[in-house]
Amino acid sequence: MDRREFLRLSAMAAATAAASRIARAEQVTAVGPEILATAEGVTFDKAPCRFCGTGCHVQVGVRDGRVVAIAGDRLAPVNQGLLCVKGYHVGLALYGADRLTQPLLRRGDEQVPISWDEAIDVVAQRIRRNPGGFAIYGSGQWTIPEGYICQKLMRGGLGSNQLEPNARLCMASAVTGFVSTYGVDEPACCYDDLDHADVLITWGNNPAEMHPVLFSRFIDRRTRGEQVMLIDIGTRRTRTTAFADRFLEFKPHTDLAIANGIMALLLERGTYDRAFVERHCAFRVDGDEPSLLGQATTFDEFRRRIARYTPERVASISGVPAEEIRGLAELFGDRDKRISSVWCMGVNQHTRGTAMNRLIHAVHLLSGHWGREGDGPQSLTGQPSACGTAREVGTLAHALPGGRVVANETHRQQCEDLWNVPRGRIDGTPGKHTVAMWQSFSTPSDEEGGEIDTIWVQVTNPGQTLPNSDLLFAPSRRLDDKFLIASDVYPTVTTRAADLVLPSAMWVEKNGVFGNSERRTQQWFKMVDPPGEARDDVWQVLAVARRLFDLGLEGMRDRDGDFIFRLEDDDGQEVPAWQWEHFSDVNVDERLFDEYRQLTRLKHKDLAPYREYVQHRGLRWPVVERDGVWRETRYRFVEGEDPYVARGRGVQFYHSTSEDDRAQIWLHEYEEPPESPDDEYPFWLCTGRVVEHWHTGTMTMRVPQLRRAMPNAYVEMSRADARRLRIQSGQLLRVESRRGHVDLPVWIDGRGQPPAGTLFVPFFDERLLINVATLDAYDPISKQPDFKKCAVRVRPAPPEEGEA
Amino acid sequence: MPVSGLVLTLSADAPDRDAALAALRADSRVTVGELVAASLPVVTETDTMDAHEALWHELAALEGVLMVRLAFHDFSDVDAPAPRRRPPTTDENSDEEADRGPT
Numbered sequence: 001m002d003r004r005e006f007l008r009l010s011a012m013a014a015a016t017a018a019a020s021r022i023a024r025a026e027q028v029t030a031v032g033p034e035i036l037a038t039a040e041g042v043t044f045d046k047a048p049c050r051f052c053g054t055g056c057h058v059q060v061g062v063r064d065g066r067v068v069a070i071a072g073d074r075l076a077p078v079n080q081g082l083l084c085v086k087g088y089h090v091g092l093a094l095y096g097a098d099r100l101t102q103p104l105l106r107r108g109d110e111q112v113p114i115s116w117d118e119a120i121d122v123v124a125q126r127i128r129r130n131p132g133g134f135a136i137y138g139s140g141q142w143t144i145p146e147g148y149i150c151q152k153l154m155r156g157g158l159g160s161n162q163l164e165p166n167a168r169l170c171m172a173s174a175v176t177g178f179v180s181t182y183g184v185d186e187p188a189c190c191y192d193d194l195d196h197a198d199v200l201i202t203w204g205n206n207p208a209e210m211h212p213v214l215f216s217r218f219i220d221r222r223t224r225g226e227q228v229m230l231i232d233i234g235t236r237r238t239r240t241t242a243f244a245d246r247f248l249e250f251k252p253h254t255d256l257a258i259a260n261g262i263m264a265l266l267l268e269r270g271t272y273d274r275a276f277v278e279r280h281c282a283f284r285v286d287g288d289e290p291s292l293l294g295q296a297t298t299f300d301e302f303r304r305r306i307a308r309y310t311p312e313r314v315a316s317i318s319g320v321p322a323e324e325i326r327g328l329a330e331l332f333g334d335r336d337k338r339i340s341s342v343w344c345m346g347v348n349q350h351t352r353g354t355a356m357n358r359l360i361h362a363v364h365l366l367s368g369h370w371g372r373e374g375d376g377p378q379s380l381t382g383q384p385s386a387c388g389t390a391r392e393v394g395t396l397a398h399a400l401p402g403g404r405v406v407a408n409e410t411h412r413q414q415c416e417d418l419w420n421v422p423r424g425r426i427d428g429t430p431g432k433h434t435v436a437m438w439q440s441f442s443t444p445s446d447e448e449g450g451e452i453d454t455i456w457v458q459v460t461n462p463g464q465t466l467p468n469s470d471l472l473f474a475p476s477r478r479l480d481d482k483f484l485i486a487s488d489v490y491p492t493v494t495t496r497a498a499d500l501v502l503p504s505a506m507w508v509e510k511n512g513v514f515g516n517s518e519r520r521t522q523q524w525f526k527m528v529d530p531p532g533e534a535r536d537d538v539w540q541v542l543a544v545a546r547r548l549f550d551l552g553l554e555g556m557r558d559r560d561g562d563f564i565f566r567l568e569d570d571d572g573q574e575v576p577a578w579q580w581e582h583f584s585d586v587n588v589d590e591r592l593f594d595e596y597r598q599l600t601r602l603k604h605k606d607l608a609p610y611r612e613y614v615q616h617r618g619l620r621w622p623v624v625e626r627d628g629v630w631r632e633t634r635y636r637f638v639e640g641e642d643p644y645v646a647r648g649r650g651v652q653f654y655h656s657t658s659e660d661d662r663a664q665i666w667l668h669e670y671e672e673p674p675e676s677p678d679d680e681y682p683f684w685l686c687t688g689r690v691v692e693h694w695h696t697g698t699m700t701m702r703v704p705q706l707r708r709a710m711p712n713a714y715v716e717m718s719r720a721d722a723r724r725l726r727i728q729s730g731q732l733l734r735v736e737s738r739r740g741h742v743d744l745p746v747w748i749d750g751r752g753q754p755p756a757g758t759l760f761v762p763f764f765d766e767r768l769l770i771n772v773a774t775l776d777a778y779d780p781i782s783k784q785p786d787f788k789k790c791a792v793r794v795r796p797a798p799p800e801e802g803e804a
Numbered sequence: 805m806p807v808s809g810l811v812l813t814l815s816a817d818a819p820d821r822d823a824a825l826a827a828l829r830a831d832s833r834v835t836v837g838e839l840v841a842a843s844l845p846v847v848t849e850t851d852t853m854d855a856h857e858a859l860w861h862e863l864a865a866l867e868g869v870l871m872v873r874l875a876f877h878d879f880s881d882v883d884a885p886a887p888r889r890r891p892p893t894t895d896e897n898s899d900e901e902a903d904r905g906p907t
Binding site: 014020704 | 835
């Protein structure tokens with residue numbers, strides 16, 4: 001057999017095995033070696049996919065120091081041997097020709113190469129001159145050790161809370177929704193729901209494009225003849241809609257009224273789950289000001305106020321027919337059905353995002369669709385470790401590891417003690433959230449509010465993703481006293497604007513640990529070297545910290561005078577891992593992770609030792625050792641699943657904010673959005689993603705096949721609007737808000753189909769920055785901006801300004 | 805020459821499914837495996853990565869194919885792609901064949 005024939009047979013064997021698993025609904029085990037046959041000399045190892053928050057496991061084939069093959073990991077419970085188109089390209093994304101390979105320092109209009117030693121010194125000196133003005137801005141693409149080392153550097157070393165991830169822009173409202181409902185963050189249920197739900201409801205969500213492997217777990221059941229229903233509740237038709245049994249199109253921002261309408265009917269008809277509510281729920285409303293805790297109210301008061309959301313009133317607010325509202329209430333009133341709700345950016349990027357998250361939980365709690373397989377609310381994330389790093393490590397500006405917050409003295413002391421830094425080192429005042437941080441950076445340092453003078457951006461691209469970017473990002477670049485540092489793998493809008501660029505290792509060029517959307521922690525080892533002088537982000541932070549230590553910055557010493565990141569070998573000898581040539585002498589990831597996991601038990605987010613994850617395709621926390629075996633948890637707060645639920649309790653919300661083991665059912669009235677279309681700006685603008693490109697396209701736009709498949713941004717417009725305005729598909733159109741404009745080609749009846757009066761623009765294209773037009777208004781509790789709704793107008797692009 | 809093992813999910817509609825199967829069997833770049841319920845394993849083989857990617861999209865757009873997923877992808881004898889140093893401008897795209905979206 002020749003090599004080609006061997007590869008053909010290997011490919012067919014892998015595909016046939018996967019097809020068989022789909023057809024027979026076979027479950028996979030998450031432990032064991034993967035054996036793949038491929039070209040000679042290729043060795044495989046596991047890694048989670050670099051892209052979205054689903055957390056598919058990939059088998060990565062390496063030969064001669066280069067990734068040469070990719071396979072879906074058949075032992076991975078998340079994806080069961082299958083990958084989407086982005087997984088197909090995850091290996092090639094390493095090999096764009098313009099990888100950043102050496103540190104670059106801005107001198108005048110140019111960025112010139114400098115040594116790593118000089119680069120580390122530049123960062124350290126910027127911090128030392130004004131530690132309080134220094135901030136780190138990362139993302140949900142940080143690995144857990146990367147986020148943790150920044151956490152400890154900032155709060156435990158510098159005593160500063162100016163640490164923030166871009167996750168504020170994508171899931172902060174999910175966090176506040178979970179915390180204020182259950183007293184603790186992150187979904188209680190898991191992806192297994194997709195294998196068991198009778199009904200899947202997508203709330204402002206397009207998983208067919210954004211989480212395709214996950215979505216296919218549900219759709220595969222149809223192909224096996226199972227009777228499952230998909231209800232898509234959205235503001236525009238998407239690929240998900242094409243699979244839906246029912247599509248409920250609502251006017252932007254009115255989803256709160258829909259949720260209220262369902263609950264009003266459940267109460268009116270008496271089809272709510274009275275026993276579940278009486279035993280496990282309490283009721284909550286906002287006080288004078290929106291807050292995380294609000295104030296208690298009664299069932300009777302809740303019933304009285306929500307009764308106003310009659311189907312007819314909801315229909316008039318939302319545009320969803322009253323019969324459809326009744327249909328949803330009927331479904332939720334039927335406890336023989338299992339209903340899973342999923343949502344992502346549509347609910348979170350919302351000036352009422354916290355409220356809408358709470359209301360989805362409330363619908364499930366009130367109806368008792370909670371705590372069974374296939375029966376519960378599951379929020380999704382867009383980044384691979386938004387949960388693992390931003391939420392669990394606690395890299396948000398107010399947070400500490402393991403669900404702790406800086407405002408709580410006991411929480412601060414627990415971290416200070418573990419880190420062996422002096423009591424009082426951690427500041428009790430939260431740092432600046434994303435919008436405030438970048439506002440400060442774009443304000444002159446000698447003016448009020450301009451105290452942030454240096455930001456170190458890691459694994460994200462705020463120059464493209466911040467809302468109203470001409471206000472939040474661009475001004476800083478014209479201020480001499482502001483210094484922007486960017487660690488990244490490819491040139492981006494942000495690195496091109498930076499004063500110092502640090503080249504980073506990417507994905508399997510380094511060790512890593514991610515945490516996905518179902519509480520699953522996933523580990524991988526480095527498999528290939530990064531190009532040129534690109535280096536691990538963990539090393540970059542470690543090297544800067546050590547330079548500060550050597551410069552005498554007190555915060556880099558612990559209570560014993562040792563370096564706060566002291567790493568020892570098995571003999572107890574200090575390893576100088578801050579020197580690149582010694583960085584691999586110990587597994588720094590393992591040391592950081594095993595330190596961090598000690599902070600995960602307070603909120604029962606227990607993680608196993610690092611070595612345990614080496615053996616698995618991820619484990620869902622809490623991971624608790626019983627009889628010498630580390631066991632994961634599929635469903636939190638459910639007896640028989642969650643080891644922390646007391647025997648006989650059935651369901652126990654043991655982190656309840658009301659301290660009585662009850663979840664909170666919140667009441668939120670519908671309110672008008674902060675900006676709506678009017679005579680001057682008559683269209684809604686919604687922004688989002690496309691299946692080919694991941695976020696700002698910094699990786700996927702460098703894969704020629706993906707770039708060719710979706711080469712540039714566009715504006716989707718309904719045929720009715722196009723006909724009325726006499727606009728042709730492909731015509732260059734100026735999309736203009738009160739904040740800025742961009743010229744885009746029109747796509748009529750394209751992939752997504754917005755209704756008349758609504759436009760959609762994807763944000764992946766750095767040449768066509770739609771975020772100059774988006775609104776920087778944000779949710780009052782989560783501080784998450786609303787990228788899904790603002791008012792714009794359109795007109796043909798002026799010819800002289802029409803060039804992109 | 806890149807080689808992939810894919811799983812295609814075919815429509816429950818018999819005429820659509822039959823049409824998809826016929827089209828796939830007629831395509832020399834595709835080796836069709838045994839249909840398991842609605843899941844069809846196929847092997848795709850092309851001369852270049854670009855052609856491989858284009859074929860993925862062709863399969864996804866085929867009447868009767870609901871979903872395309874990857875099980876295995878070997879590009880061990882393919883040189884790494886050499887994309888341009890920066891993403892192209894909108895104008896630069898005009899000389900490239902775009903199979904999705906307006907340019």
